[in-house]
Amino acid sequence: MRDVDESRRTPVSLTVRDRSIAYEVRRGGVVTATCVGELQQPPTLLEWGSVTKTVTAQVAARLAERGELDLAAPVTTYLPDAELPTWVDVSSLMSHTSGLPRLPQGVPFAAADPYARFTTTYFDEHVVPTLGTLHDGTVGTWRYSNLGYAVLTRVVERRTGQDWSGLARDLVLDPLGLDETTTWHDPERIARLHTWTGKVRSTWVDTGPFIGAGGLLSTFDDLCRYAQRIAAAPWTGHRPVGWMRSKDLWWHNGHNRDQGALVGFDDGGATTVVVHTLGHRFGTADHKAAELIRASSSR
Numbered sequence: 001m002r003d004v005d006e007s008r009r010t011p012v013s014l015t016v017r018d019r020s021i022a023y024e025v026r027r028g029g030v031v032t033a034t035c036v037g038e039l040q041q042p043p044t045l046l047e048w049g050s051v052t053k054t055v056t057a058q059v060a061a062r063l064a065e066r067g068e069l070d071l072a073a074p075v076t077t078y079l080p081d082a083e084l085p086t087w088v089d090v091s092s093l094m095s096h097t098s099g100l101p102r103l104p105q106g107v108p109f110a111a112a113d114p115y116a117r118f119t120t121t122y123f124d125e126h127v128v129p130t131l132g133t134l135h136d137g138t139v140g141t142w143r144y145s146n147l148g149y150a151v152l153t154r155v156v157e158r159r160t161g162q163d164w165s166g167l168a169r170d171l172v173l174d175p176l177g178l179d180e181t182t183t184w185h186d187p188e189r190i191a192r193l194h195t196w197t198g199k200v201r202s203t204w205v206d207t208g209p210f211i212g213a214g215g216l217l218s219t220f221d222d223l224c225r226y227a228q229r230i231a232a233a234p235w236t237g238h239r240p241v242g243w244m245r246s247k248d249l250w251w252h253n254g255h256n257r258d259q260g261a262l263v264g265f266d267d268g269g270a271t272t273v274v275v276h277t278l279g280h281r282f283g284t285a286d287h288k289a290a291e292l293i294r295a296s297s298s299r
Contacts, residue, residue: 016201016258018193019279022046022220025292026228026272033292039278040220045182045189046276047203048216048223049254051261053149054230055172056164056212057094057242059156062171062235069159078155081124083132087139093152094241099138100131100148113204120157120208123150146213153212164212176229181218183211190217193258193279204257214254223263224274231269249273249293253286260285264293271296 020037040046063069070077071091075084075098092098104127107114118127131151136143153164160167165183173181185205193201206215218226230240231250243250251264251273260277262285273292275285 015195016193016279017196017198019277021275021277021280021284021288023273023275023288023292024220024224025274025296026224027296028270032296036220037278039191039193040276042219042221043180043189044191044219045186045217046191046220046223046278047214047254047256047259047261048218049214049256049259049261050146051223051226051252051254051263052206052212052214052216053254054240054242054252054263055168055216056149056152056156058172058230058235059164059167059212060090060094060152061241063156063160063167065235069156075151075155078158079128079131079151082128082151084135085132085137085139088135090152090155092139093145093148093155096142096144096148097140098145098148098151099136099141099143100145100151101134101136101143102145102147104130104134104147104150113202115204115206115208115210118150118208118210120154123154123208123210128154146210149213150209153209156212157209164209168212168216176226176233178218178222178226178229180222181216181226183215183217185217191259191278201258203259214256220274220276223261223276224272227263227265227272227274228269231265231272251289255282255285262286262289264289 020039022036022040025033064071072089074086075088076082088098156167157164240250243252248266249264253262258279262275265272273289275289277285
C-alpha cells in the first residue's frame, strides 16, 4: 500500500463525470471511521478487482489442506500443455514469484473490455500453450501477475473438475457468510458511471480464468464483512496467503476500469480497513487507506 502525499495528486478521473468514495475502519469491533458515498449505497454491486485474488489463493490453500491439491507440484502436473519449467510450482503462482508476466500477449487495453476475448476455451487453446515462451526463466522473484492468477484459476478448475465460481462459493464465500458477493454483473444493481458527455461507461467483465484474478462484486457491506471475517477465519493461518504485507498490515488492492478497492487487516484481525472508489484515479483507494490507517494509529 503506497503512502504518499495525496495533496499532490488529482484524484478525480479525467474521463468519468461521476465520483464517489466509501470507507470503513474498525478497531476492536468498533467502527472508528466510516463514509458511504451516494453511488455505493446498497444494494449497488461494487467491483473488487484484484482483491478477488485473495479468494483464489484461499481456494487453493483449502484444497491443499484437504489433500486435493499439491502446492509444491509443478504447474504442468495440472496443466501439462503449459510447457512451463518443472520448477514453476503452484505456490509460486499464489505468491507472484512464478516468472510469468503481468498479462498475456494481445491484451487490447484500448478496447471497451480488454478481457472479453479470454474465455476458458480461448485461454486453454491460445494462452496456456504459450506460457513457456512467456516465462522469463526465473522463479522466486516477485513480479505481480494477473496471468499467474488466471493460470492458478485453471489449475484448481482442472484439478477438481469444478468451475472457479462454485469453488469460491463453497470454500470461501459461504463459510464467511458473504451472501451479497457474486460474479454476476447484475444490470439492475451494478454501479453505473457516466462520461463528461453523459454516456454510460461500460464495465470490464472478467471472463474465463481471469474471473479468479478480478471477477468478484459485492455490496460495500459485504466487502467490509470480508475484511472482518477473513481476518478472523481460523483457516487463514499465521501468514494469510495471497495478501501483501506493509508494516503491520495485511492488504490487497484492486483496480478495474473506473473502480478501486483496498482491504486490509492487522495480525490479530482487531483492525480492518476497507476503501472503495468510483470514478477516481487509479490508486486513490490505496492513498485513502494509508490516510485512514495513519489517523487511526494516532488516536
